[in-house]
Amino acid sequence: xxxxxxxxxxxxxxxxxxxxLVLASAVCPADDIPMHDARLHIGTAVTSEVFASxxxxxxxxxxxxxxGSGNAVAGEKTFELHCARCHGPLGTRYIGGNQxxxxxxLWGGKGTLxxxxxxxxxxxxxxxxxxxxxxxxxxxxxxxxxxxxxxxxYGLTAYLLxxxxxxxxxxxxxxxxxxxxxxxNRYGFVQPDPRPDTQAVRCMxxxxxxxxxxxxxxx
Amino acid sequence: xxxxxKDIDRRRFLQGLGTLVxxxxxxxxxxxxANSRQPVIEPLKVPDWSRxxxxxxxxxxxxxxxxxxxxxxxxLTSPVLYDQIPPQPSSxxxxxxxxxxxxxxxxxxxxxxxxxxxxxxxxxxxHRLIVHGLVGQAKMFTMADIKRFPAVTRTHFIECSGNTxxxxxxxxxxxxxxxxxxxxxxxxxxxxxxILLKECGIKGSxxxxxxxxxDAANMLRSVPIQMxxxxxxxxxxxxxxxxxxEQGYPLRFLVPGGEGNMNVKWLRRLExxxxxxxxxxxxxxxxxxxxxxLARQFTFVMQANSVITQPSGSQNLxxxxxxxxxxxxxxxxxxxxxxxxxVDGGRNWQPAxxxxxxxxxxxxxxxxxxxxxxQGHVLFSRATDETGYVxxxxxxxxxxxxxxxxxxxNGLQPWEVRIDGSVINSYG
Numbered sequence: 333x334x335x336x337x338x339x340x341x342x343x344x345x346x347x348x349x350x351x352x353l354v355l356a357s358a359v360c361p362a363d364d365i366p367m368h369d370a371r372l373h374i375g376t377a378v379t380s381e382v383f384a385s386x387x388x389x390x391x392x393x394x395x396x397x398x399x400g401s402g403n404a405v406a407g408e409k410t411f412e413l414h415c416a417r418c419h420g421p422l423g424t425r426y427i428g429g430n431q432x433x434x435x436x437x438l439w440g441g442k443g444t445l446x447x448x449x450x451x452x453x454x455x456x457x458x459x460x461x462x463x464x465x466x467x468x469x470x471x472x473x474x475x476x477x478x479x480x481x482x483x484x485x486y487g488l489t490a491y492l493l494x495x496x497x498x499x500x501x502x503x504x505x506x507x508x509x510x511x512x513x514x515x516x517n518r519y520g521f522v523q524p525d526p527r528p529d530t531q532a533v534r535c536m537x538x539x540x541x542x543x544x545x546x547x548x549x550x551x
Numbered sequence: 552x553x554x555x556x557k558d559i560d561r562r563r564f565l566q567g568l569g570t571l572v573x574x575x576x577x578x579x580x581x582x583x584x585a586n587s588r589q590p591v592i593e594p595l596k597v598p599d600w601s602r603x604x605x606x607x608x609x610x611x612x613x614x615x616x617x618x619x620x621x622x623x624x625x626x627l628t629s630p631v632l633y634d635q636i637p638p639q640p641s642s643x644x645x646x647x648x649x650x651x652x653x654x655x656x657x658x659x660x661x662x663x664x665x666x667x668x669x670x671x672x673x674x675x676x677x678h679r680l681i682v683h684g685l686v687g688q689a690k691m692f693t694m695a696d697i698k699r700f701p702a703v704t705r706t707h708f709i710e711c712s713g714n715t716x717x718x719x720x721x722x723x724x725x726x727x728x729x730x731x732x733x734x735x736x737x738x739x740x741x742x743x744x745x746i747l748l749k750e751c752g753i754k755g756s757x758x759x760x761x762x763x764x765x766d767a768a769n770m771l772r773s774v775p776i777q778m779x780x781x782x783x784x785x786x787x788x789x790x791x792x793x794x795x796x797e798q799g800y801p802l803r804f805l806v807p808g809g810e811g812n813m814n815v816k817w818l819r820r821l822e823x824x825x826x827x828x829x830x831x832x833x834x835x836x837x838x839x840x841x842x843x844x845l846a847r848q849f850t851f852v853m854q855a856n857s858v859i860t861q862p863s864g865s866q867n868l869x870x871x872x873x874x875x876x877x878x879x880x881x882x883x884x885x886x887x888x889x890x891x892x893x894v895d896g897g898r899n900w901q902p903a904x905x906x907x908x909x910x911x912x913x914x915x916x917x918x919x920x921x922x923x924x925x926q927g928h929v930l931f932s933r934a935t936d937e938t939g940y941v942x943x944x945x946x947x948x949x950x951x952x953x954x955x956x957x958x959x960x961n962g963l964q965p966w967e968v969r970i971d972g973s974v975i976n977s978y979g
Contacts, residue, residue: 376692389771389830392826392829450955452840454835460834471770474668525851527959532947533941534889538899545954
């Protein structure tokens with residue numbers, strides 16, 4: 333029964349099926365997995381204090397955001413201090429000097445997604461403001477992650493949202509405000525995965541010759 | 552013996568030799584000499600290596616390939632491939648030399664890389680895995696704990712979702728390493744995730760597993776609980792030995808058939824949640840922008856794909872004669888059922904032979920005998936998997952998705968064989 337449900341789930345791609353499937357699949361693993369019902373009593377029970385410093389996910393409803401606050405005025409200073417050396421003062425891709433590498437654009441690109449030349453930035457593309465805080469907290473600055481304070485990160489998040497014309501320069505961001513900010517591309521994503529989205533067949537004789545996609549567009 | 556008979560024998564000898572020469576990959580000129588009409592074969596000398604002791608056993612405690620194979624290596628991306636300005640090496644990737652490998656297993660030292668904050672040097676004695684969230688009891692595991700769990704061994708490919716993204720609009724990579732090299736396959740050993748999660752007890756409201764790594768980027772991907780409990784493994788070994796640091800030492804979250812990015816390396820935390828994290832790696836990145844400006848999110852599975860690795864871009868065929876066209880096929884939806892090969896630009900196809908056993912969500916080798924008579928050809932391979940899905944052309948993909956979806960380019964790959972025997976990345 334569970335195998336049938338798993339098969340159904342695969343083909344209709346309903347990843348968000350009822351939790352009942354969870355329990356069903358948990359007791360019916362693949363053929364070669366050793367079967368045992370009892371717990372093995374391996375590992376150590378822990379409370380959340382033990383892993384608090386690792387428990388960093390910021391969810392789209394604001395869960396996981398720490399205490400603290402900041403606005404774009406403060407964030408601009410943080411940006412100049414920690415971010416501009418890679419992202420450049422304009423938050424765009426290429427800068428000069430010995431940091432001449434490829435860093436993603438941070439703002440701009442508004443209204444470009446359905447043009448021939450989309451520019452995907454925080455403002456033009458990201459669906460959730462909370463993801464900005466989450467990502468900076470994890471991984472930025474690139475060379476010295478985990479060195480900024482929570483206030484710094486709030487200020488920086490506010491600055492990036494300001495530069496993307498989503499909030500004012502003075503708007504204060506904190507854990508009650510951030511998740512309420514509606515990003516321009518909030519509804520720009522589709523789920524579930526609609527693939528397969530092609531209908532190729534195993535043609536064996538006298539099939540149409542295959543050309544580069546570019547040539548087809550020119551017609 | 553009559554003169555006619557001698558001539559026939561000599562012709563047969565030369566043909567046989569020619570075939571042997573061609574099959575060995577040598578140019579005709581290397582054996583025959585550029586201007587000679589007669590075969591000139593020097594009598595064999597006794598080389599140095601037959602006259603003196605070689606290196607003793609144990610001279611390399613961890614063995615290495617012959618120095619004569621040193622050109623077989625991973626390569627970094629380059630301005631030819633990536634937008635003129637390369638990314639920071641700590642947040643970059645390397646390509647596997649598919650054209651130089653044999654069989655379906657990628658040696659550990661040649662497994663492709665994609666990192667976001669370089670490769671951490673993790674002490675396994677200090678490393679921990681935390682499992683928390685919608686579980687009966689949050690638990691912490693050491694590596695010793697993880698290795699005590701019942702284990703399985705499975706062969707699976709890992710493919711970067713961005714593999715072949717240089718080829719969307721026009722042929723760009725010069726070799727199959729450059730066009731398809733973000734692809735490798737290994738035999739993995741580890742504990743099935745569902746066994747480990749049973750240890751903690753999953754609550755009924757659980758919908759997602761959030762997997763996070765211990766590198767400086769602490770990269771996180773969210774996986775639906777259904778998919779996670781199906782065949783996800785927590786692995787600590789690749790091809791018989793401990794994971795390499797480049798592949799996530801000491802612990803990796805292995806999602807068979809899933810986007811490479813989902814296979815979180817240096818795994819430190821699993822949060823069982825009722826919602827996805829919506830991290831940068833599943834919103835800003837690894838989402839597929841369509842022509843209408845909407846983007847597909849959570850396109851987890853790497854669909855059926857194939858590519859000819861021999862002959863392939865930048866290689867050269869020697870003389871005319873027999874060649875075996877070889878390549879790889881794979882599908883994140885299960886087993887490969889067919890691979891067809893065309894030598895005339897996709898007009899006509901014939902089935903190739905698959906190397907058995909054909910394994911689930913693993914690289915499959917295919918082989919196709921071919922007689923090259925010196926003409927120009929455009930070669931293609933086309934995979935079909937057990938769901939019946941047939942690998943599409945890039946044109947078909949672009950028709951549906953436009954040119955900016957970036958990820959999941961599993962379209963047919965051309966290799967043009969020119970009359971001089973050179974092979975280039977071209978539709979002809």
